[in-house]
Amino acid sequence: MRSNARTRMFPPRRHVHRSLAVGLTAVLATGLLASCSSDDDGEGGGGGDEQITLNVGLFGSIQFEAAELYAEYEELHPNINIEQTSVQENQDYITQLRNRLTQNSGLADIQAIEVGNIAEMAGDLSPRWIDFNEYDVDLSHFQEWKVAQATDPEGRVIGLGYDIGPMAICYRTDLFEEAGLPTDREELAELWDGSWENYLDVGDDFLAGTSSDAAFVDSAGSVFNAVVYGYDERFYNDAGELVYEESQAVQDAWDISVRAANTEGMTARLDQFTQDWDRAFANGDFATIACPAWMLSYIEEKAGPEGAGTWDVAAAPQASNWGGAFVGVPASAEHVDEAVELAAWLTAPEQQVKLFTRTNVFPSSAEAAADSEVVSVTSEYFNGAPTGQIFSDAAGEIPAAVIGPRDQTIQEGLTDGLVQIEQQGVSPDEAWDNTMSQLENALAE
Incomplete structure (x- = not known):
């Protein structure tokens, strides 16, 4: 399937929220x-x-x-x-x-x-x-x-x-089997189909059934990225104004990620693209990860030959692009x-x-x-998964998104805020306030 929707950008340079000028249509x-x-x-x-x-x-x-x-x-x-x-x-x-x-x-x-x-x-x-x-x-x-x-x-x-980067869910079949959960990719996709909340519901079942020390997902940040990139309006609106504080996409992604961060054992509390995260693929420290297509080669490299056949790929709960x-x-x-x-x-x-x-x-x-x-x-490597079909189907559902000049700064700031909850024990409200203050300073530079 193909998406025929056009990306929505915004008009020439003008004053916007927080007096930032963003001149982009x-x-x-x-x-x-x-x-x-x-x-x-x-x-x-x-x-x-x-x-x-x-x-x-x-x-x-x-x-x-x-x-x-x-x-x-x-x-x-x-x-x-x-x-x-x-x-x-x-x-x-x-x-x-x-x-x-x-x-x-x-x-x-x-x-x-x-x-x-x-x-x-x-x-x-x-x-x-x-x-x-x-x-x-x-x-x-x-x-x-x-x-x-x-x-x-x-x-x-x-x-x-x-x-x-159309999104799927990469998962460890051996850890799912040990927890008494289905390992069939189509059956799993049906269990969490429709919402990322359903995905975390499967995580609750995983935690209830497992006797291993593995977490369900690698980090709250990866959950945030998977959710927020499924919306057409995230950090900016059509007019080019910064809306991340009120954005439905950010609020939904933040709330779902906070649920993951605050559930004991749900996340492995890892920072993505660090040495600890790399080693966790081979060590079986987590059972699932939201994986865009480009991440498959990364997983194969980090999990190594020993991981062949233990990893599989299922459709994501909702379409998104990372x-x-x-x-x-x-x-x-x-x-x-x-x-x-x-x-x-x-x-x-x-x-x-x-x-x-x-x-x-x-x-x-x-x-x-x-x-x-x-x-x-x-x-x-991924247990014979039909990755071409899975990612082609996902690509056809990706929404056309508003892109702003400081998207990356905002995304990194929000996932850093989740680290405060996940690794430092900061309350969600305090972490949100800290994040908003830090982003305001970063975007003023």
């Missing part, structure tokens, strides 16, 4: 653009004799290299050499990227942009990026809301999406034409199909998501 580029001259015959901007090195700057573990896409492109374009650099933490990466864009120096030919930062990049920093509309890049195959996220108020498209990224070409790139050609090729439907079948990176291309090769994917 997303307008989809009109018309169908001709396909980029990056055909598999190797002809086009990179097909000359001049030897060129294209530098690609990424964050985290973006999988272009692991999917062997660089090697394939270099074979098609013998004069092109691709060199990749990666900063592990996006927080460090985006700080570096902001500084280099402001200074207009030190930039790679292609730079990745996390979805939480795309509104900022399509705002005041938009002139620092090339407009893909001007290079005959085919945008028609992408999810419409994905294109809208990277579109600035003047209609310039500054990023090409290469993935989205994550997703873009690639853009800075206007000051050394090889703009060749970089545009590579960026368009990496995000073309054919390559997005390869990314998912090889590395679990789910396509932001609607055409690729509907491809039979994607839909038919199963995972041997």
